[in-house]
Amino acid sequence: MEEVSFSPKCQQMKRVLIIGATGGIGSALADAHVSQGWSVEGLSRKDGLDLKDPASIEHVLHTTQGPFDRLLVATGTLGSEHRPPEKSLSQIQAQSMSDQFAINTIGPALILRHAGRLLVRDRLGLVAVLSARVGSIGDNRLGGWHSYRASKAALNQILRGASIELARSHRQLVALSLHPGTVATPFTAQYAARYPTVPPAEAAENLMAVMDRARPGDTGRFLDWSGAEVPW
Ligand SMILES: NC(=O)c1ccc[n+]([C@@H]2O[C@H](COP(=O)([O-])OP(=O)(O)OC[C@H]3O[C@@H](n4cnc5c(N)ncnc54)[C@H](OP(=O)(O)O)[C@@H]3O)[C@@H](O)[C@H]2O)c1
Numbered sequence: 001m002e003e004v005s006f007s008p009k010c011q012q013m014k015r016v017l018i019i020g021a022t023g024g025i026g027s028a029l030a031d032a033h034v035s036q037g038w039s040v041e042g043l044s045r046k047d048g049l050d051l052k053d054p055a056s057i058e059h060v061l062h063t064t065q066g067p068f069d070r071l072l073v074a075t076g077t078l079g080s081e082h083r084p085p086e087k088s089l090s091q092i093q094a095q096s097m098s099d100q101f102a103i104n105t106i107g108p109a110l111i112l113r114h115a116g117r118l119l120v121r122d123r124l125g126l127v128a129v130l131s132a133r134v135g136s137i138g139d140n141r142l143g144g145w146h147s148y149r150a151s152k153a154a155l156n157q158i159l160r161g162a163s164i165e166l167a168r169s170h171r172q173l174v175a176l177s178l179h180p181g182t183v184a185t186p187f188t189a190q191y192a193a194r195y196p197t198v199p200p201a202e203a204a205e206n207l208m209a210v211m212d213r214a215r216p217g218d219t220g221r222f223l224d225w226s227g228a229e230v231p232w
Pocket residue numbers: 019020021022023024025026044045046049050051052074075076077103130131132133179180181182183184185186187188
């Protein structure tokens with residue numbers, strides 16, 4: 001385990017900023033942090049932050065005061081009622097794919113633009129995006145869900161690049177892509193019947209354990225809910 005220096009400020013209440021704190025996993029992560037004594041700030045569309053509107057991201061994050069010990073991006077979409085995830089190449093539609101990238105990739109990337117300013121530099125810090133195992137290229141054995149898979153693969157690349165860049169200014173920062181498992185939330189309501197799910201609170205506890213164990217040497221990794229490496 002690596003040595004991590006703790007300043008006197010660490011005795012203060014730690015702060016986490018959760019983007020997407022209204023979501024199934026995001027709200028469970030908020031609850032899990034509160035129960036561990038953290039100060040939690042959540043941002044969502046209710047606060048005017050719409051991932052499909054870059055100006056709204058800039059505006060809301062510019063008015064958000066750091067520093068935070070953690071920045072978590074818990075937003076995402078799998079499709080919509082009218083545009084479910086593709087089962088085949090023939091179902092790919094430009095607008096639907098563009099929407100997936102706007103919410104799952106470009107929005108989080110625009111949030112990460114602010115990570116350096118928002119996160120602590122003098123002690124252990126963490127930034128994590130909720131990715132998905134199906135975003136793994138190496139693990140793709142089923143095909144389908146082309147837009148969602150591709151948007152998460154691209155998100156993983158953005159996170160990896162961010163981890164390298166942020167390590168230059170934030171030596172004690174850990175940047176992670178996290179797969180939460182298959183979780184019973186509105187996100188999976190139409191698709192999870194065929195798969196065993198865990199409740200959001202359990203997923204949040206799992207992710208908390210992974211984040212609590214993470215150290216700067218882990219930065220840039222793609223980990224699942226148990227802390228196991230997911231292939232890119
Ligand atoms: N659930 C699973 O089994 C599972 C598995 C693998 C990965 N994940 C990933 O985990 C993340 C969270 O999933 P979840 O299950 O918690 O989903 P969820 O309950 O549907 O929550 C989605 C969150 O994303 C936000 N969001 C969607 N579109 C947005 C937009 N245009 N602008 C701002 N916020 C927007 C929602 O905000 P509003 O409240 O404003 O709608 C909500 O906070 C996603 O990235 C997903 O890919 C989930």
